[in-house]
Amino acid sequence: MKKFNITIAGGGSTFTPGIILMLLDHLEDFPIDTIKLYDNDGDRQQTIADACKILLSERAPGVKLLASTDPKTAFENVDFVMAHIRVGKYAMREQDEKIPLKHGVVGQETCGPGGISYGMRSITGVLEIVDYMEQYSPDAWMLNYSNPAAIVAEATRKLRPHSKILNICDMPIGIEELMATNIGLKSRKEMVVKYYGLNHFGWWTDIRDKSGNDLMPSIIKHVEQFGYSTDTGSDIEQEASWNDTFKKARDVQALDKDTLPNTYLKYYFFPDYVVEHSNKDYTRANEVMAGREKFVFGECQKIIAQGTAKGTELTIDEHASYIVDLARAIAFNTKERMLMIVENKGAISNFEPTAMVEIPCLVGSEGPEPLSVGEIPRFQKSLMEQQVGVEKLTVEAYEEQSYQKLWQALTLSRTVPSASVAKDILDDLIEANKEYWPELK
Numbered sequence: 001m002k003k004f005n006i007t008i009a010g011g012g013s014t015f016t017p018g019i020i021l022m023l024l025d026h027l028e029d030f031p032i033d034t035i036k037l038y039d040n041d042g043d044r045q046q047t048i049a050d051a052c053k054i055l056l057s058e059r060a061p062g063v064k065l066l067a068s069t070d071p072k073t074a075f076e077n078v079d080f081v082m083a084h085i086r087v088g089k090y091a092m093r094e095q096d097e098k099i100p101l102k103h104g105v106v107g108q109e110t111c112g113p114g115g116i117s118y119g120m121r122s123i124t125g126v127l128e129i130v131d132y133m134e135q136y137s138p139d140a141w142m143l144n145y146s147n148p149a150a151i152v153a154e155a156t157r158k159l160r161p162h163s164k165i166l167n168i169c170d171m172p173i174g175i176e177e178l179m180a181t182n183i184g185l186k187s188r189k190e191m192v193v194k195y196y197g198l199n200h201f202g203w204w205t206d207i208r209d210k211s212g213n214d215l216m217p218s219i220i221k222h223v224e225q226f227g228y229s230t231d232t233g234s235d236i237e238q239e240a241s242w243n244d245t246f247k248k249a250r251d252v253q254a255l256d257k258d259t260l261p262n263t264y265l266k267y268y269f270f271p272d273y274v275v276e277h278s279n280k281d282y283t284r285a286n287e288v289m290a291g292r293e294k295f296v297f298g299e300c301q302k303i304i305a306q307g308t309a310k311g312t313e314l315t316i317d318e319h320a321s322y323i324v325d326l327a328r329a330i331a332f333n334t335k336e337r338m339l340m341i342v343e344n345k346g347a348i349s350n351f352e353p354t355a356m357v358e359i360p361c362l363v364g365s366e367g368p369e370p371l372s373v374g375e376i377p378r379f380q381k382s383l384m385e386q387q388v389g390v391e392k393l394t395v396e397a398y399e400e401q402s403y404q405k406l407w408q409a410l411t412l413s414r415t416v417p418s419a420s421v422a423k424d425i426l427d428d429l430i431e432a433n434k435e436y437w438p439e440l441k
């Protein structure tokens with residue numbers, strides 16, 4: 001079998017070690033020759049790279065690893081670019097969350113003003129990586145999960161319409177794992193799902209087992225009582241904020257009893273609740289810096305100091321195996337059914353054809369083939385129209401360097417109560433993002 005070369009863009013990400021371990025676990029069905037790490041922060045990446053080199057030498061000596069900040073070295077001769085960059089890193093995530101909160105508005109990484117702010121930074125970084133890939137490995141595919149995926153996907157649709165970039169999110173996968181566990185299945189792969197929406201803004205309409213038995217009633221019954229949490233009352237994650245999100249899915253689901261919601265809808269349906277339950281001085285960014293970032297970099301430093309990865313607590317991100325599924329679908333034309341963020345083009349028949357929607361697709365060597373969704377109900381359609389307006393206006397604002405359009409985007413977000421609050425938040429965000437956003441006129 002051919003051995004693939006992969007670039008991980010955002011090599012210094014907290015997710016890189018888990019993804020490398022996950023790739024190593026799948027070498028039999030997805031053989032790898034070389035993994036290259038690329039990051040524009042060489043120091044941050046070096047710690048991850050040095051630790052992963054030791055780990056690879058012990059667990060998969062045949063797989064080569066190199067790390068570079070030089071685009072040519074990092075992007076030439078590769079088959080796939082797996083991208084998870086965070087432009088502005090956690091320092092700017094913290095601003096995205098804290099600035100809106102200061103104005104009494106939801107402060108979240110990908111939803112509302114925080115997502116818009118992050119989007120205005122991410123577009124430049126993601127386009128740069130697409131361009132490096134096309135320059136140095138024109139046949140490669142980019143599997144992108146850099147956030148905010150909705151805005152990034154709209155930007156690449158519009159500004160790089162012919163590039164081989166696939167945008168994907170792990171939230172539906174994570175929720176499907178919880179659903180499967182909660183109704184006693186071994187794996188989400190025992191379920192065949194119908195789902196539609198925008199990224200971080202969607203609904204399951206049908207879930208069946210492989211024999212066609214309807215699983216929706218039992219999953220809905222569970223969600224009506226416990227949200228996506230287990231019924232033992234025990235917490236799923238270490239972190240309080242995620243447990244709250246999974247539980248809150250119960251209230252989110254109550255808005256439409258026939259479907260099952262993406263957890264991110266809580267920010268749009270219950271913004272007042274979210275703000276009340278946020279700490280203006282300690283947001284998710286602080287939680288992640290004190291938790292995942294400290295842990296991952298601490299483990300890497302231990303590996304480097306000890307010269308061995310034996311006994312490390314770094315674990316496989318098995319949860320990210322959808323990335324291998326996606327790469328295999330393209331490499332081997334498997335036609336796997338996966339949720340992808342693609343241009344609507346009539347798949348949702350009563351919705352904007354150029355919207356980037358998240359829907360089931362069959363993925364093969366030509367890329368994703370969207371499955372038809374048909375008509376969607378007024379409630380979801382109206383919400384999605386408003387949100388897609390936010391996303392498109394953000395990309396237009398980026399492209400045209402338009403203050404006016406970004407103000408409109410913020411005003412249109414369901415999370416923002418008025419145009420005057422939108423303007424106050426915008427002015428603070430401009431100040432905070434000086435280094436990253438295009439200058440607005």
Ligand code: NAD
Binds near residue numbers: 090170171
């Ligand atoms: P992180 O800050 O630990 O890692 C991001 C890395 O990207 C950093 O090392 C940073 O230096 C690098 N970077 C920033 N700008 C860059 C650029 N222009 N070129 C190259 N490298 C650049 O962040 P993290 O928490 O590990 O998350 C990484 C990304 O993955 C984020 O965008 C996050 O939102 C995303 N993510 C997405 C999903 C999904 O469902 N789509 C799931 C998990 C994480």
Ligand code: G6P
Binds near residue numbers: 288
């Ligand atoms: C989910 C979402 C991602 C998001 C992540 C945030 O996985 O699908 O898009 O980046 O959650 O996680 P964090 O732990 O960084 O808050």
Ligand code: MN
Binds near residue numbers: 168171200
């Ligand atoms: Mn996501």
